[in-house]
Amino acid sequence: MKKKFILAFLILILLLQTTVSAFAGISYFTFTSNNRGEIFFTQTGYVPVGIIDGYNIYEKGSDGKEYQVPLLQPEDIYIDSNDDLYIADSGNSRVVVFDDEGNLKKIIGKGVLGVPKGVFVDDQFNIYVADTMNEEVYKFDREGNLLKEYKKPISMLYGDKTPYKPTKVIVDKRGDLYITSDGTYQGLVHLSSDGDFMGFFGGNKLGFDLIWYLKKLFYTKDQKSRVEKRLPMSISNAAIDSEGLIYTCTAGLETEEIKKLNIAGKNLLQSKSYWIRFNNLADSSSSFIDLAVDNIGNIYAIDSVQATIYVFDRDGNTLFVFSGLDLGNQRLGLMKSPSGIAVSSDGRIYVTDKERNNIQVFKPTEFALLIKQAIALYLDGKYLKSEKPWHEILRQNNMFDLAHDGIGMVAMKKHDYQKAMNEFRISFNVKGFSNAYWEVRRQWMLKYFGVTLIIFIFLVIFYIFYKKKIRKTQRFLKLKEKVSSRIKNRIISEILFAKRLMRHPIDGYWELKREGKASVASATIILLIIIILRLFELYQTNFIFSEVNIRTLNILNEVYKIVLPLFAWIISNYLVSAINDGEGKFRHVYIGTIYALSPYLLLSLPIAIISKGLTLVEESVYSFLHNGMYVWCGILLFFKVKEIHNYELGETVKNIIYTIVGIIIIAIVLFILFGLSNQLWDFIYSLIQEVRIRD
Secondary structure (H helix, E strand, O other): HHHHHHHHHHHHHHHHHHHHHHHHHHOOOOOOEEOOOEEOOOOOEEEEEEEEEOOOOEEEOOOEEEEEOOOOEEEEEEEOOOOEEEEEEEEEOOHHHHHHHHEEEEEEEOOOOOOEEEEEEEOOOEEEEEOOOOOOEEEEEEOOEEEEEOOOOOOOOOOOOOOOOEEEEEEOOOOOOOEOOOOOOOOEEEEOOOEEEEEEEOOOOOOOHHHHHHHHHHHHHHHHHHHOOOOOOOOEEEOOOOOOOEEEOOOOOOOEEEEEEEEOEEEEOOOOHHHOOOOOOOOOOEEEEEEEEOOOOOOOEEEOOOEEEEOOOOOOOOEEEEEOEOOOOOOOEEEOEEEEEOOOOOOEEHHHHHOOOEEEEEEHHHHHHHHHHHHHHHHHHOOOHHHHHHHHHHHHHHOOOHHHHHHHHHHHHHOOOHHHHHHHHHHHOOOHHHHHHHHHHHHHHHHHHHHHHHHHHHHHHHHHHHHHHHOOOOOHHHHHHHHHHHHHHHHHHHHHHHHHHHHHHHHHHHHHHHHHHHOOHHHHHHHHHHHHHHHHHHOOOOOOOOOOOOOHHHHHHHHHHHHHHHHHHHHHHHHHHHHHHOOOOOHHHHHHHHHHHHHHHHHHHHHHHHHHOOOHHHHHHHHHHHHHHHHHHHHHHHHHHHHOOOOHHHHHHHHHHHHHHHHHHHHHHHHHHHHHHHHHHHHHHHHHHHHHHOO
């Protein structure tokens, strides 16, 4: 028995050492993000397994001898259907072909190519090479014989001044070429198989730039002529999948860096998780410079600034983020200057590094393969078979939202809508939750519609009877008199004054100011009620329309979000009005501002309850009610400024603008004071430490 115990203990120690060694052999952590944009560690998805550096390449020199010519500044990589690797070896003016183990097969384009930066292979194994220096795209057959050259298009639509410096190229099933050209901001250059210009495709759009707009608004003609013209950014790279959908990436864009374009050029990626920048890993100015798509639509992208590899599903949800920048340690799996990425049929990732002059190979782990298997089964319509791998993924990592989405979709197919709702709620999948809730609501209506209709008819009849008969009874009159006497209580009547203010804001604010219809006490009570209602709204609003994650809700922060802006407005408005001959006193500004929020007092609770019965299909109903409530508050706030300070219309607008500017100034001053106070405490702490050391 003792020997068995010792043997088991030794085996356990060996297993622990093996696990630690395996983990220590990986030079990076792996991250992912959920549907809420939260970043967290996950199991390793890909491990580095080797390097291809081309030291097995030999070429004949002018003297007839063979010399070793390894890779030099490899710019791009493509993997064909046979898993052969095609490398755009720009430093050596050639395309090198390896098998999947890194063994040299052939060299293409020697003596023809200048600086090849992009390579693509079609279904017939024709090889297309984008050459930036020669300003051409070359087409070779599988043996390396030159078939065709695609020069700059001669077309009025292309324009003489539009640059043509091909950097990457992709080809669709018709043989049409889509070329990324350095400095061509209109989009991908679309050429037919014969070289005719078909137009530009998938160009980026200009976003709103406040500084540029102000320059355009206030600059003179002479100043405008000296300002550099604002143009969209050029596409960095492109890829195409088996369905003919084109993917583009643009380095430096703040949004939509990666696009999945249909034939009309519309971006099909709905998820924004791929816009998340992992600022805790590296510089926030990240740049996607190449991407690839596997056989089930997963997207693989390389970030040149952070030197990280991103893996997304077909909808743009983040699966894995790994690797990183090599700071001189020469660690396997880290990179210096990644330039291209490709994926083999068995899921291995190949990344070219033009500074290290090699290709790093990453192999998927069992966890990554499990995720790919689950996605593939679901996409093939094998929903029941996909359920088991989804559950296994959750067993290994219960924070993986995609697995909850997968199980939720399986539950939808099995008509278990309640389970689907629970899974979609966990993964924060609003669209999926709405679809499941629609079915739950439909089933409820089919079951209880008759009873609901009878109750509704009964209530209508009761209301009519009440209106005609009961209101005339002696008991009702006594009850009404009792309620009226209670309302005569000053605080209660002041709170109920909000009803008149909402209906007649001009008269209401005049009475509030001149006749003292409301007090600081009643306004403070209303503010407290509003805070309570706001918390109730956050907790009770339908998950579909909720602004926050209830599981991580910080009540104190939510109170601050109400109180701080409100008091910033009150203080700023009073100070601005005092300077600009406003008649309102501070208490009038305080009371009037809070009473302007009366619509929230009246409507927030009913809107939160109504939202419980709505889905995304009725989102416009919720938005109309919710936004209408805030618009009503804004209108009352406008009349508050006008009537309390006795302003004309123009003076009121000016006062509101100055108040907003004042709020911004208050925020800046508080920010500076907060920073200085931190520095002051640091100084005092350092001083105390210095005194203690000297003693």
